[in-house]
Amino acid sequence: MPEISKSYEPRDVETKWYAAWQEAKCFAGVAAPGQETYTIVIPPPNVTGILHMGPVLNTTLQDALIRRARLEGKAACWIPGTDHAGIATQTMVEKHLKKTEGKGRRDLGREEFLKRVWTWRDEKGDHILKQLRELGCSCDWDRTHFTMDPGYSKAVLASFVKLFAKGHIYRGKRMVNWCPVSLTALSDEEVEMRPTKGHIFRLRYELVEPSATTDADGNVVPLTHLILETTRPETIAADVAVAVHPSDARYTHLVGKSVWRPLGERVQIPVIADEAVDPAFAAGALKVTPAHDKVDFEIGQRHRLPVIDALNADGTMNEFAGPELAGMERFAARKKAAEILQERGNLIEAKPYENNVGHSQRAGVPIEPRLTQQWWLRYPHVEEAKAVVRDGLIQMHPERWSKVYLNWLENIQDWCISRQLWWGHRIPVWYAKGVDREKLTEADLRDPTKIHVSLDGPSDPENWIQEDDVLDTWASSWLWPFATLGWPDADAQAKAGFNQFYPTTTLATGADIIFFWVARMIMAGLEFAKPGAPVEERIPFKHVYFNGIVRDKQGRKMSKTLGNSPDPLDLIVKYGADGLRFGLLQIAPLGQDVKFDEDRIESGKGFCNKLWNACRFRQMSGPMSDNSSLAAILARLDPAHFDDDDHAILAALLDTTRTLEKSFADFEFAGATQRLYSFFWNDFCDWYVEVAKTRVQDPLAKDHALAVQDLVIRQFLLLFEPFAPFITEELWSLLGYAPADKRFLQDTRLETAEALAAAIAARGTPIDPAAAGRVEQLKQVASLARQLKTEQSVPQKRDVKFFVLAHQAEWLALEKNAAKLARLVGAADIGRTTDKLALPAVVTPLGTLFLDTGVKIDSAAERTRLTKELDTVTKHIAGTEARLANEAFTSKAPPAVLEGARRQLADQRAKAAELQRLLSALV
């Protein structure tokens, strides 16, 4: 048996075991026929990403779940992989190209550019997956997927073809969110509303025919201009009307008249009436610019107005913006437009203004509403997707997120799935040569002579041109739970065990992608996986666990751009992977955000060290007997030597086991880690191991006492492994828990609390639940004795003498434990007295304890001390008496509570009486 070193050094242990696990294929997701499965698909990180604290938390949770499932004997399968992350990756490579070669993607052409992206991916991709190994993640690496792999791509294209065939996909010219930096359309979900400071411009539009109106006092006043306000004067040249509310009495007589457009070509534009105008905003008139605003576009549609597009794709103004602005960048043009309007007398004032402006989540710039041809998806199975969550087939943890989910589905809009990018799945649509794509009608889309939609393309490719656009990244990742299990290829599905592992069990992710990903996966699962099967077999997962967001000390989200995320690999070096994992989970309550605190990670490391040393001490305490199975250890227990401490620690062990069972069922990881911590540190190390030292020195009791420790440590390692796989594996091996044929901890099944209790009982020693109470009394005696020493300024180590004044029953309880107690409190001896002694004293549940300090008692100090104690007790007595005197309480409180209060009162009264006697005995 190798000796355990003085302190835990994680790094070597981690590398050694991870290699061994991989070598032995410990993480392979393989299900025996009929075996219960537990499947998790990893939220695929960006292929070029690196590990940050968010994914550390997220993957640690998944690893804990999957490892626990393995220990429970389930076929656990954790599927890893990465996402090609269309815009993010393309942007990254474009930047790199610009920097190193001074070229843009168009300089290279599509094919060459894509080659570069693949090279980039091959060189720098999957880094994050390697980092997950450092963390100890037990993914089935042989199942690693990438959303651009051939098999996965086939799934993506197949899903498009299927949805197109069913009429869910159409092409349409609509207002989209346009990113002028990435030069692509974005889905609504990729647009982030940000409060943005700018100006609002109050303008006058001159009426072609001057008119009149009535003012607030009823006087008729001349009206030569319409007043309106806009934040975007640069688009005025694209105005096609001015709208007022139909019931706005100030302007009804103007409807049908015209105003002069103040910028661009000097033309007349009509005044129209539309319900969408808010008469309370500004002066109640609205400039209508259909090309550059969603509401304006809708107004334009209703009134059959023309559309003038004054912007280029890259956000610069075109010739329709007027000669003064053409070619300018949009924000410069805004300034310029204001200047021109000022000169022409159209600008009344420019006021500072803050409003919400849609920004591209990726590029961080304001998006432009833009009218373009795009591919759209009408979501399939929307109603069913609501039902599966409402009916609990899919459970969200915490449950409240289901409301957010349902609310989104209630207001769902068609999904713009095309992107004007190159890096992604090129849409499997071919246009017949000569067909004008801009003018395709709904009927044309269904005409196979004009449009070809298939996986493999047309048989006569020379007559067709493929669509340039690629699919939104999320239109590939929404297939993740089944495309990673071989869908849609039957052979691949059989090989991957699709039927056993789908539906997956738990999805662990952040609530920030509930719309992007979670909701869409549910709809995709219902649509594609196991067609025709009952709904519970089509859903992609049964549980969704939303982990919190890891924030920095100031509460800010950790992000690359802020640079406020510590490098997890540094933390692993500093505290060990187990320390990092355990520390992080301690502060990750169910679905609450976590403010990262490195101290907690340090405490995680400290806990590992404590475990390490406890095991080291066990090894030093005596020979390691047969630990190779639960039965072997149980056989070493001697029912004749079972004492209260054994009963109490085993009861706590069972309770901890039970707590962990519940914690895992409820996804309460913080509760689980806290229980493990307090059980091992407080119950086991601080008390049990300490009191057992006495028995370990007794040749008769030694074997039994060590067997109890071995039993506790064994079960603890099994419970702890999902959180700290490395140190537990190492100790499992060092302490001889691994039988010859089962080398790894994961090869042993975790006993349930019930099974373990039964196994212990079968040894003839059922756990005595009353023992814990007696041990608790002893703990109090020890604590009070130490307190007394501290108060009397007696150094801890000094072996003083205690006397106890106690009734026979109390004395017997004490006497039985006198040796332990003496060791615990640092006493040479604990003797009995039948009289009050002129010594400092403390009243304990097992009698009055006198401390022989060897110096003369300071009566005044002692009186003060006892009086203070008596005051406290008296206060409590008064409180309890008042409660018990309340008839409402005694008649309504449950018996257990009542009984507790009565006992407490009796105890406190006895204590008060004793304190009074001690006081009166003081000279």
Add this chain to the structure above:
RNA sequence: GGACCCUUAGCUCAGUUGGUUAGAGCGUUUCCUUGACAUGGAAGAGGUCACUGGUUCGAGUCCAGUAGGGUCCA
């Protein structure tokens, strides 16, 4: 504007169906290097559980409102 979350010790946070004197880690004070661990042990200090009202025999916990902080949707 709608929805949700948070507010507990100096700091970061637990506190699961309401029930004795509200807990942990870090920090802090005093003592201890006694053969597992100073990455440790012992003893302490530190909290009107944001505020107001309500329900209840009993509220950190349930309800309503207020204030402050945060998130999502429009």
